Amino acid sequence: MRSLHQAGRRPLALAELTVLHAALYALAAGRRPGRRWVTVSWALSVLHLGMLEHRTRLATADVLTLLRGNLAALPGGAGRGAGVPAIALDLADGRIARRRGTTTPFGDYADTFADAAYWTWLTLRHEPSRTVRLAAVAAWALPVVTVTGLALRRGTMPERPRPVLLRPAAALQVVVALRRLARR
Template identity: 55%
Template sequence: MVDDRLARRLGTVTPFGRDADSLADAAFWIWFVLRHEPNRHVRVLALGAWAVPVVVVTATSIVRGRIIDTPRPVLTRPAAAMQAVLTVRAMAPSRRD
Protein backbone atom coordinates (compact mmCIF):
# COMPACT_ATOMS: atom_id res chain seq x y z
CA MET A 1 0.00 0.00 0.00
CA VAL A 2 2.80 2.41 0.90
CA ASP A 3 4.86 1.78 -2.22
CA ASP A 4 1.77 2.26 -4.41
CA ARG A 5 0.96 5.61 -2.82
CA LEU A 6 4.59 6.71 -3.03
CA ALA A 7 4.76 5.83 -6.73
CA ARG A 8 1.56 7.77 -7.43
CA ARG A 9 2.75 10.77 -5.44
CA LEU A 10 6.10 10.82 -7.29
CA GLY A 11 4.46 10.21 -10.66
CA THR A 12 6.45 7.04 -11.26
CA VAL A 13 3.57 4.62 -11.83
CA THR A 14 4.04 2.29 -14.80
CA PRO A 15 1.92 -0.63 -16.02
CA PHE A 16 4.82 -2.99 -15.30
CA GLY A 17 5.27 -1.58 -11.80
CA ARG A 18 1.58 -1.91 -11.05
CA ASP A 19 1.58 -5.57 -12.12
CA ALA A 20 4.93 -6.36 -10.50
CA ASP A 21 3.71 -4.82 -7.24
CA SER A 22 0.65 -7.08 -7.28
CA LEU A 23 2.80 -10.15 -7.95
CA ALA A 24 5.24 -9.19 -5.19
CA ASP A 25 2.34 -8.75 -2.76
CA ALA A 26 0.93 -12.14 -3.75
CA ALA A 27 4.35 -13.82 -3.34
CA PHE A 28 4.87 -12.28 0.10
CA TRP A 29 1.43 -13.19 1.42
CA ILE A 30 1.60 -16.73 0.04
CA TRP A 31 4.94 -17.17 1.82
CA PHE A 32 3.49 -15.65 5.00
CA VAL A 33 0.47 -17.96 4.99
CA LEU A 34 2.52 -21.09 4.34
CA ARG A 35 5.01 -20.15 7.05
CA HIS A 36 2.79 -18.71 9.80
CA GLU A 37 -0.88 -19.69 9.46
CA PRO A 38 -1.73 -22.78 11.54
CA ASN A 39 -5.35 -23.19 10.38
CA ARG A 40 -5.61 -25.30 7.23
CA HIS A 41 -8.92 -23.76 6.12
CA VAL A 42 -7.57 -20.22 6.43
CA ARG A 43 -4.48 -21.25 4.45
CA VAL A 44 -6.63 -22.62 1.63
CA LEU A 45 -8.78 -19.47 1.51
CA ALA A 46 -5.73 -17.23 1.59
CA LEU A 47 -3.93 -19.13 -1.16
CA GLY A 48 -7.08 -18.91 -3.25
CA ALA A 49 -7.30 -15.15 -2.70
CA TRP A 50 -3.85 -14.65 -4.27
CA ALA A 51 -2.98 -17.67 -6.39
CA VAL A 52 -6.26 -17.96 -8.31
CA PRO A 53 -6.24 -14.37 -9.66
CA VAL A 54 -2.56 -14.64 -10.63
CA VAL A 55 -3.17 -17.91 -12.50
CA VAL A 56 -6.32 -16.61 -14.23
CA VAL A 57 -4.72 -13.32 -15.36
CA THR A 58 -1.54 -15.08 -16.50
CA ALA A 59 -3.40 -17.79 -18.42
CA THR A 60 -5.75 -15.27 -20.04
CA SER A 61 -2.81 -13.07 -21.03
CA ILE A 62 -1.01 -16.01 -22.62
CA VAL A 63 -4.12 -17.10 -24.53
CA ARG A 64 -4.76 -13.56 -25.81
CA GLY A 65 -1.11 -12.92 -26.57
CA ARG A 66 -0.99 -9.71 -24.54
CA ILE A 67 -1.12 -8.62 -20.92
CA ILE A 68 -4.71 -8.00 -19.87
CA ASP A 69 -5.79 -5.34 -17.43
CA THR A 70 -6.17 -6.88 -14.01
CA PRO A 71 -9.77 -6.69 -12.82
CA ARG A 72 -10.06 -4.49 -9.72
CA PRO A 73 -13.23 -5.03 -7.67
CA VAL A 74 -14.76 -1.75 -6.55
CA LEU A 75 -16.41 -2.68 -3.25
CA THR A 76 -14.15 -5.34 -1.81
CA ARG A 77 -10.84 -6.84 -2.73
CA PRO A 78 -10.64 -10.43 -1.50
CA ALA A 79 -6.85 -10.37 -1.22
CA ALA A 80 -6.89 -7.15 0.82
CA ALA A 81 -9.58 -8.55 3.11
CA MET A 82 -7.51 -11.71 3.59
CA GLN A 83 -4.43 -9.61 4.40
CA ALA A 84 -6.39 -7.90 7.16
CA VAL A 85 -7.62 -11.23 8.54
CA LEU A 86 -4.13 -12.73 8.54
CA THR A 87 -2.62 -9.65 10.15
CA VAL A 88 -5.18 -9.69 12.97
CA ARG A 89 -4.69 -13.43 13.46
CA ALA A 90 -0.90 -13.05 13.55
CA MET A 91 -1.09 -10.24 16.10
CA ALA A 92 -3.61 -12.01 18.35
CA PRO A 93 -2.28 -13.72 21.48
CA SER A 94 -1.42 -17.33 20.88
CA ARG A 95 -4.21 -19.78 21.64
CA ARG A 96 -1.63 -22.28 22.92
CA ASP A 97 -0.87 -20.17 26.04
Template identity: 60%
Template sequence: MVIADRAGSRAATDALLAELRDSGWRSAAWGRFVARATRRSIRQAAPRPRAVAEVTLLHAAFLLLARGRGAGWTTVSWLLCLTHLGMLEERSSIGPANALTLLRAHLPHLGAGGRWLGLVAIATDLLDGRLARARGETTAFGDYADSFADAAFWIWFAVRHEPNPRVRAAALAAWAAPVAVVTAAAFARGKMVDRPWPALLRPAAVFQAVLAFRAGTHRDVPA
Protein backbone atom coordinates in the same frame (compact mmCIF):
# COMPACT_ATOMS: atom_id res chain seq x y z
CA MET B 1 7.25 -9.99 -24.11
CA VAL B 2 6.47 -6.30 -23.78
CA ILE B 3 7.41 -3.05 -25.49
CA ALA B 4 7.34 0.56 -24.42
CA ASP B 5 3.67 1.28 -25.11
CA ARG B 6 0.87 -0.80 -23.66
CA ALA B 7 -1.14 -1.09 -26.87
CA GLY B 8 1.84 -2.37 -28.84
CA SER B 9 2.80 -4.71 -26.02
CA ARG B 10 -0.67 -6.19 -25.90
CA ALA B 11 -0.83 -6.69 -29.68
CA ALA B 12 2.55 -8.43 -29.71
CA THR B 13 1.65 -10.68 -26.80
CA ASP B 14 -1.72 -11.53 -28.37
CA ALA B 15 0.06 -12.59 -31.55
CA LEU B 16 2.36 -14.92 -29.62
CA LEU B 17 -0.52 -16.42 -27.65
CA ALA B 18 -2.68 -16.88 -30.76
CA GLU B 19 0.09 -18.73 -32.58
CA LEU B 20 0.61 -20.97 -29.56
CA ARG B 21 -3.11 -21.77 -29.33
CA ASP B 22 -3.48 -22.40 -33.06
CA SER B 23 -0.57 -24.83 -32.99
CA GLY B 24 -2.35 -26.95 -30.40
CA TRP B 25 0.29 -26.11 -27.80
CA ARG B 26 2.81 -28.47 -29.39
CA SER B 27 6.33 -28.56 -27.97
CA ALA B 28 7.83 -26.83 -31.02
CA ALA B 29 5.34 -23.97 -30.67
CA TRP B 30 6.23 -23.60 -27.00
CA GLY B 31 9.88 -23.35 -28.00
CA ARG B 32 9.13 -20.59 -30.52
CA PHE B 33 6.94 -18.81 -27.98
CA VAL B 34 9.71 -18.75 -25.36
CA ALA B 35 12.41 -17.78 -27.88
CA ARG B 36 10.44 -14.89 -29.35
CA ALA B 37 9.32 -13.62 -25.95
CA THR B 38 12.91 -13.75 -24.71
CA ARG B 39 14.26 -11.84 -27.72
CA ARG B 40 11.59 -9.20 -27.27
CA SER B 41 12.41 -8.82 -23.59
CA ILE B 42 16.12 -8.39 -24.35
CA ARG B 43 15.36 -5.68 -26.92
CA GLN B 44 13.31 -3.81 -24.35
CA ALA B 45 15.90 -4.12 -21.57
CA ALA B 46 18.80 -2.92 -23.76
CA PRO B 47 17.72 0.76 -23.85
CA ARG B 48 17.31 0.76 -20.06
CA PRO B 49 20.77 0.05 -18.61
CA ARG B 50 19.99 2.03 -15.48
CA ALA B 51 16.93 -0.09 -14.70
CA VAL B 52 18.92 -3.27 -15.40
CA ALA B 53 21.61 -2.13 -12.95
CA GLU B 54 19.04 -1.14 -10.31
CA VAL B 55 17.21 -4.46 -10.50
CA THR B 56 20.48 -6.41 -10.37
CA LEU B 57 21.95 -4.46 -7.45
CA LEU B 58 18.68 -4.59 -5.53
CA HIS B 59 18.41 -8.36 -5.82
CA ALA B 60 22.08 -8.76 -4.94
CA ALA B 61 21.39 -6.75 -1.78
CA PHE B 62 18.43 -9.00 -0.96
CA LEU B 63 20.66 -12.07 -1.25
CA LEU B 64 23.33 -10.48 0.93
CA LEU B 65 20.92 -9.33 3.63
CA ALA B 66 19.12 -12.69 3.64
CA ARG B 67 22.48 -14.47 4.00
CA GLY B 68 21.73 -16.81 1.15
CA ARG B 69 18.17 -17.68 2.17
CA GLY B 70 15.67 -17.76 -0.65
CA ALA B 71 18.27 -17.77 -3.44
CA GLY B 72 15.87 -19.44 -5.87
CA TRP B 73 13.07 -17.03 -4.95
CA THR B 74 15.37 -14.05 -5.52
CA THR B 75 16.68 -15.41 -8.82
CA VAL B 76 13.16 -15.86 -10.21
CA SER B 77 12.24 -12.33 -9.09
CA TRP B 78 15.34 -10.90 -10.77
CA LEU B 79 14.60 -12.69 -14.06
CA LEU B 80 10.96 -11.60 -14.03
CA CYS B 81 12.02 -7.99 -13.53
CA LEU B 82 14.66 -8.08 -16.27
CA THR B 83 12.26 -9.62 -18.79
CA HIS B 84 9.51 -7.07 -18.14
CA LEU B 85 11.40 -3.77 -18.12
CA GLY B 86 9.45 -2.70 -21.21
CA MET B 87 6.52 -2.20 -18.85
CA LEU B 88 8.36 0.82 -17.46
CA GLU B 89 7.19 2.50 -20.67
CA GLU B 90 9.11 5.76 -21.17
CA ARG B 91 10.97 5.52 -17.85
CA SER B 92 14.60 4.43 -17.55
CA SER B 93 14.56 3.71 -13.80
CA ILE B 94 12.40 1.45 -11.66
CA GLY B 95 12.10 4.23 -9.05
CA PRO B 96 11.75 4.05 -5.25
CA ALA B 97 8.12 2.87 -5.30
CA ASN B 98 8.95 -0.25 -7.31
CA ALA B 99 12.02 -0.88 -5.15
CA LEU B 100 9.74 -0.86 -2.11
CA THR B 101 7.36 -3.24 -3.85
CA LEU B 102 10.20 -5.67 -4.56
CA LEU B 103 11.29 -5.39 -0.94
CA ARG B 104 7.83 -6.65 0.10
CA ALA B 105 8.22 -9.69 -2.12
CA HIS B 106 11.46 -10.56 -0.32
CA LEU B 107 10.32 -10.00 3.26
CA PRO B 108 9.91 -13.76 3.85
CA HIS B 109 13.69 -14.13 3.75
CA LEU B 110 14.73 -10.73 5.03
CA GLY B 111 12.35 -10.75 8.00
CA ALA B 112 13.40 -14.09 9.47
CA GLY B 113 9.77 -15.26 9.60
CA GLY B 114 8.57 -12.80 12.27
CA ARG B 115 4.90 -13.06 13.15
CA TRP B 116 4.40 -9.31 12.82
CA LEU B 117 5.92 -9.22 9.36
CA GLY B 118 2.42 -8.89 7.94
CA LEU B 119 2.18 -5.37 9.35
CA VAL B 120 5.43 -4.45 7.64
CA ALA B 121 4.06 -5.79 4.36
CA ILE B 122 0.86 -3.77 4.71
CA ALA B 123 2.89 -0.63 5.44
CA THR B 124 5.04 -1.11 2.33
CA ASP B 125 1.92 -1.76 0.25
CA LEU B 126 0.39 1.53 1.32
CA LEU B 127 3.62 3.48 0.97
CA ASP B 128 4.66 2.26 -2.48
CA GLY B 129 1.31 3.28 -3.95
CA ARG B 130 1.51 6.74 -2.41
CA LEU B 131 5.08 7.17 -3.61
CA ALA B 132 4.24 6.16 -7.16
CA ARG B 133 1.27 8.54 -7.35
CA ALA B 134 3.10 11.41 -5.69
CA ARG B 135 6.07 11.08 -8.06
CA GLY B 136 3.95 10.41 -11.13
CA GLU B 137 5.62 7.02 -11.57
CA THR B 138 2.65 4.74 -12.02
CA THR B 139 3.46 2.20 -14.75
CA ALA B 140 2.35 -1.21 -15.93
CA PHE B 141 5.57 -2.57 -14.39
CA GLY B 142 4.60 -1.24 -10.98
CA ASP B 143 1.03 -2.47 -11.32
CA TYR B 144 2.06 -6.04 -12.06
CA ALA B 145 4.98 -6.01 -9.62
CA ASP B 146 2.64 -4.89 -6.84
CA SER B 147 0.16 -7.68 -7.59
CA PHE B 148 2.80 -10.40 -7.74
CA ALA B 149 4.61 -9.10 -4.66
CA ASP B 150 1.34 -9.28 -2.73
CA ALA B 151 0.65 -12.81 -3.97
CA ALA B 152 4.18 -14.01 -3.21
CA PHE B 153 4.32 -12.56 0.28
CA TRP B 154 0.81 -13.32 1.49
CA ILE B 155 0.68 -16.87 0.15
CA TRP B 156 3.92 -17.53 2.02
CA PHE B 157 2.62 -15.74 5.11
CA ALA B 158 -0.61 -17.73 5.16
CA VAL B 159 1.24 -21.04 4.87
CA ARG B 160 3.81 -20.05 7.47
CA HIS B 161 1.64 -18.36 10.10
CA GLU B 162 -2.03 -19.28 9.73
CA PRO B 163 -2.96 -22.32 11.88
CA ASN B 164 -6.59 -22.65 10.76
CA PRO B 165 -6.70 -24.73 7.53
CA ARG B 166 -9.96 -23.14 6.36
CA VAL B 167 -8.69 -19.61 6.78
CA ARG B 168 -5.42 -20.63 5.16
CA ALA B 169 -7.19 -22.18 2.16
CA ALA B 170 -9.41 -19.12 1.71
CA ALA B 171 -6.40 -16.81 1.88
CA LEU B 172 -4.48 -18.87 -0.66
CA ALA B 173 -7.45 -18.78 -3.02
CA ALA B 174 -7.75 -15.00 -2.67
CA TRP B 175 -4.29 -14.50 -4.20
CA ALA B 176 -3.61 -17.62 -6.24
CA ALA B 177 -6.99 -18.16 -7.90
CA PRO B 178 -7.14 -14.86 -9.88
CA VAL B 179 -3.60 -15.36 -11.20
CA ALA B 180 -4.33 -18.96 -12.22
CA VAL B 181 -7.66 -18.10 -13.85
CA VAL B 182 -6.30 -15.15 -15.85
CA THR B 183 -3.24 -17.13 -17.01
CA ALA B 184 -5.29 -20.16 -18.06
CA ALA B 185 -7.83 -17.97 -19.88
CA ALA B 186 -5.10 -16.13 -21.78
CA PHE B 187 -3.58 -19.35 -23.11
CA ALA B 188 -6.98 -20.87 -23.87
CA ARG B 189 -8.25 -17.80 -25.77
CA GLY B 190 -4.97 -17.01 -27.46
CA LYS B 191 -4.93 -13.42 -26.24
CA MET B 192 -4.36 -11.44 -23.10
CA VAL B 193 -7.22 -11.29 -20.64
CA ASP B 194 -7.83 -8.22 -18.51
CA ARG B 195 -7.13 -8.97 -14.91
CA PRO B 196 -10.20 -8.88 -12.66
CA TRP B 197 -8.51 -6.33 -10.41
CA PRO B 198 -9.12 -4.47 -8.27
CA ALA B 199 -12.68 -5.77 -7.82
CA LEU B 200 -11.85 -9.46 -7.48
CA LEU B 201 -8.92 -8.86 -5.20
CA ARG B 202 -10.67 -6.62 -2.68
CA PRO B 203 -11.27 -9.63 -0.42
CA ALA B 204 -7.50 -10.17 -0.46
CA ALA B 205 -7.02 -6.71 1.07
CA VAL B 206 -9.27 -7.77 3.94
CA PHE B 207 -7.33 -11.02 4.30
CA GLN B 208 -4.12 -9.04 4.72
CA ALA B 209 -5.44 -7.43 7.89
CA VAL B 210 -6.99 -10.68 9.13
CA LEU B 211 -3.83 -12.73 8.61
CA ALA B 212 -1.58 -10.06 10.12
CA PHE B 213 -3.75 -9.81 13.24
CA ARG B 214 -4.16 -13.55 13.66
CA ALA B 215 -0.42 -14.14 13.24
CA GLY B 216 0.25 -11.81 16.13
CA THR B 217 -2.02 -13.81 18.42
CA HIS B 218 -0.98 -17.35 17.42
CA ARG B 219 2.18 -19.33 17.51
CA ASP B 220 3.94 -19.99 14.23
CA VAL B 221 2.83 -22.95 12.17
CA PRO B 222 5.57 -25.60 12.44
CA ALA B 223 7.83 -25.62 9.38
Protein backbone atom coordinates in the same frame (compact mmCIF):
# COMPACT_ATOMS: atom_id res chain seq x y z
CA MET C 1 13.13 -12.79 -26.81
CA ARG C 2 10.95 -9.70 -26.77
CA SER C 3 11.31 -9.43 -22.98
CA LEU C 4 15.10 -9.63 -23.18
CA HIS C 5 15.11 -7.02 -25.95
CA GLN C 6 13.00 -4.69 -23.78
CA ALA C 7 15.36 -5.21 -20.83
CA GLY C 8 18.31 -4.35 -23.09
CA ARG C 9 16.59 -1.07 -24.01
CA ARG C 10 16.52 -0.10 -20.32
CA PRO C 11 20.09 -0.59 -19.06
CA LEU C 12 19.62 1.72 -16.06
CA ALA C 13 16.54 -0.15 -14.87
CA LEU C 14 18.36 -3.45 -15.44
CA ALA C 15 21.31 -2.22 -13.38
CA GLU C 16 19.01 -0.95 -10.61
CA LEU C 17 17.20 -4.30 -10.48
CA THR C 18 20.49 -6.14 -10.34
CA VAL C 19 21.92 -3.98 -7.52
CA LEU C 20 18.70 -4.23 -5.50
CA HIS C 21 18.49 -7.98 -5.90
CA ALA C 22 22.22 -8.42 -5.18
CA ALA C 23 21.69 -6.68 -1.83
CA LEU C 24 18.61 -8.82 -1.13
CA TYR C 25 20.58 -11.92 -2.17
CA ALA C 26 23.28 -11.10 0.40
CA LEU C 27 20.65 -10.59 3.12
CA ALA C 28 18.93 -13.87 2.22
CA ALA C 29 22.01 -16.01 2.84
CA GLY C 30 21.22 -19.13 4.87
CA ARG C 31 17.47 -18.47 4.90
CA ARG C 32 14.56 -20.41 3.44
CA PRO C 33 13.31 -19.70 0.84
CA GLY C 34 16.26 -17.31 0.66
CA ARG C 35 18.46 -16.89 -2.35
CA ARG C 36 16.32 -18.92 -4.77
CA TRP C 37 13.36 -16.63 -4.03
CA VAL C 38 15.48 -13.53 -4.73
CA THR C 39 16.89 -15.03 -7.94
CA VAL C 40 13.40 -15.80 -9.25
CA SER C 41 12.28 -12.26 -8.32
CA TRP C 42 15.21 -10.79 -10.27
CA ALA C 43 14.51 -12.96 -13.33
CA LEU C 44 10.79 -12.16 -13.38
CA SER C 45 11.50 -8.45 -12.94
CA VAL C 46 14.03 -8.40 -15.79
CA LEU C 47 11.61 -10.21 -18.08
CA HIS C 48 8.95 -7.56 -17.45
CA LEU C 49 11.00 -4.37 -17.85
CA GLY C 50 9.12 -3.56 -21.06
CA MET C 51 6.15 -2.81 -18.83
CA LEU C 52 7.97 0.29 -17.60
CA GLU C 53 6.70 1.79 -20.87
CA HIS C 54 8.47 5.12 -21.50
CA ARG C 55 10.49 5.04 -18.29
CA THR C 56 14.09 3.89 -18.30
CA ARG C 57 14.53 3.62 -14.53
CA LEU C 58 12.74 2.10 -11.58
CA ALA C 59 10.65 4.45 -9.46
CA THR C 60 10.88 4.49 -5.66
CA ALA C 61 7.49 2.78 -5.53
CA ASP C 62 8.81 -0.04 -7.76
CA VAL C 63 11.74 -0.60 -5.38
CA LEU C 64 9.39 -0.74 -2.36
CA THR C 65 7.14 -3.20 -4.18
CA LEU C 66 10.07 -5.46 -5.06
CA LEU C 67 11.33 -5.26 -1.49
CA ARG C 68 7.88 -6.32 -0.23
CA GLY C 69 7.81 -9.20 -2.69
CA ASN C 70 11.09 -10.46 -1.27
CA LEU C 71 10.23 -10.21 2.43
CA ALA C 72 9.86 -14.00 2.63
CA ALA C 73 13.57 -14.38 1.84
CA LEU C 74 14.76 -11.81 4.37
CA PRO C 75 15.47 -12.06 8.10
CA GLY C 76 12.24 -11.47 10.02
CA GLY C 77 10.10 -12.10 6.94
CA ALA C 78 8.12 -14.79 8.75
CA GLY C 79 8.24 -13.41 12.29
CA ARG C 80 5.15 -12.71 14.33
CA GLY C 81 5.06 -9.09 13.20
CA ALA C 82 6.03 -9.78 9.58
CA GLY C 83 2.66 -8.74 8.20
CA VAL C 84 3.00 -5.21 9.55
CA PRO C 85 5.94 -4.13 7.35
CA ALA C 86 4.35 -5.90 4.38
CA ILE C 87 1.16 -3.86 4.79
CA ALA C 88 3.15 -0.67 5.43
CA LEU C 89 5.25 -1.17 2.28
CA ASP C 90 2.09 -1.91 0.28
CA LEU C 91 0.45 1.31 1.42
CA ALA C 92 3.63 3.34 0.92
CA ASP C 93 4.40 2.14 -2.61
CA GLY C 94 0.87 2.89 -3.80
CA ARG C 95 0.79 6.31 -2.22
CA ILE C 96 4.22 7.25 -3.60
CA ALA C 97 3.39 6.02 -7.13
CA ARG C 98 0.15 7.99 -7.25
CA ARG C 99 1.66 11.15 -5.76
CA ARG C 100 4.65 11.18 -8.05
CA GLY C 101 2.75 10.05 -11.12
CA THR C 102 5.04 7.05 -11.58
CA THR C 103 2.40 4.37 -12.02
CA THR C 104 3.14 1.92 -14.83
CA PRO C 105 1.99 -1.56 -15.78
CA PHE C 106 5.32 -2.81 -14.35
CA GLY C 107 4.53 -1.41 -10.90
CA ASP C 108 0.90 -2.44 -11.09
CA TYR C 109 1.65 -6.07 -11.91
CA ALA C 110 4.68 -6.17 -9.59
CA ASP C 111 2.38 -5.00 -6.78
CA THR C 112 -0.06 -7.84 -7.48
CA PHE C 113 2.66 -10.47 -7.76
CA ALA C 114 4.46 -9.20 -4.65
CA ASP C 115 1.26 -9.53 -2.64
CA ALA C 116 0.51 -12.94 -4.10
CA ALA C 117 4.01 -14.27 -3.48
CA TYR C 118 4.49 -12.97 0.04
CA TRP C 119 1.01 -13.43 1.49
CA THR C 120 0.42 -16.84 -0.06
CA TRP C 121 3.80 -18.03 1.21
CA LEU C 122 3.26 -16.61 4.70
CA THR C 123 -0.22 -18.05 4.96
CA LEU C 124 0.54 -21.49 3.58
CA ARG C 125 3.70 -21.78 5.64
CA HIS C 126 2.52 -20.37 8.98
CA GLU C 127 -1.28 -20.28 9.18
CA PRO C 128 -2.85 -23.19 11.08
CA SER C 129 -6.41 -22.57 9.84
CA ARG C 130 -7.26 -24.54 6.72
CA THR C 131 -10.03 -22.04 5.91
CA VAL C 132 -7.60 -19.11 5.96
CA ARG C 133 -5.11 -21.06 3.82
CA LEU C 134 -7.82 -21.80 1.25
CA ALA C 135 -8.87 -18.14 1.29
CA ALA C 136 -5.25 -17.16 0.62
CA VAL C 137 -5.05 -19.41 -2.41
CA ALA C 138 -8.37 -18.01 -3.69
CA ALA C 139 -7.40 -14.38 -3.03
CA TRP C 140 -3.80 -14.39 -4.28
CA ALA C 141 -2.61 -17.51 -6.07
CA LEU C 142 -5.67 -18.25 -8.20
CA PRO C 143 -5.88 -14.76 -9.77
CA VAL C 144 -2.15 -14.76 -10.56
CA VAL C 145 -2.33 -18.19 -12.17
CA THR C 146 -5.38 -17.12 -14.18
CA VAL C 147 -3.85 -13.85 -15.41
CA THR C 148 -0.55 -15.57 -16.22
CA GLY C 149 -2.32 -18.30 -18.17
CA LEU C 150 -4.30 -15.71 -20.15
CA ALA C 151 -1.13 -13.71 -20.82
CA LEU C 152 0.70 -16.75 -22.15
CA ARG C 153 -2.24 -17.77 -24.29
CA ARG C 154 -2.86 -14.28 -25.75
CA GLY C 155 0.74 -13.13 -25.92
CA THR C 156 -0.10 -9.95 -23.99
CA MET C 157 -0.96 -9.04 -20.43
CA PRO C 158 -4.73 -8.84 -19.85
CA GLU C 159 -6.41 -6.19 -17.74
CA ARG C 160 -6.95 -7.41 -14.22
CA PRO C 161 -10.36 -7.07 -12.60
CA ARG C 162 -10.30 -4.35 -9.94
CA PRO C 163 -13.12 -4.34 -7.43
CA VAL C 164 -13.83 -0.77 -6.36
CA LEU C 165 -15.64 -1.20 -3.06
CA LEU C 166 -14.62 -4.60 -1.76
CA ARG C 167 -10.99 -5.66 -1.86
CA PRO C 168 -10.99 -9.15 -0.35
CA ALA C 169 -7.24 -9.66 -0.72
CA ALA C 170 -6.50 -6.43 1.19
CA ALA C 171 -8.91 -7.43 3.95
CA LEU C 172 -7.31 -10.88 4.09
CA GLN C 173 -3.87 -9.27 4.50
CA VAL C 174 -5.09 -7.60 7.67
CA VAL C 175 -6.66 -10.83 8.95
CA VAL C 176 -3.49 -12.85 8.32
CA ALA C 177 -1.24 -10.16 9.84
CA LEU C 178 -3.39 -9.87 12.98
CA ARG C 179 -3.64 -13.64 13.38
CA ARG C 180 0.15 -13.92 13.02
CA LEU C 181 0.68 -11.16 15.62
CA ALA C 182 -1.69 -12.81 18.08
CA ARG C 183 -0.19 -16.29 17.72
CA ARG C 184 2.30 -17.42 20.36
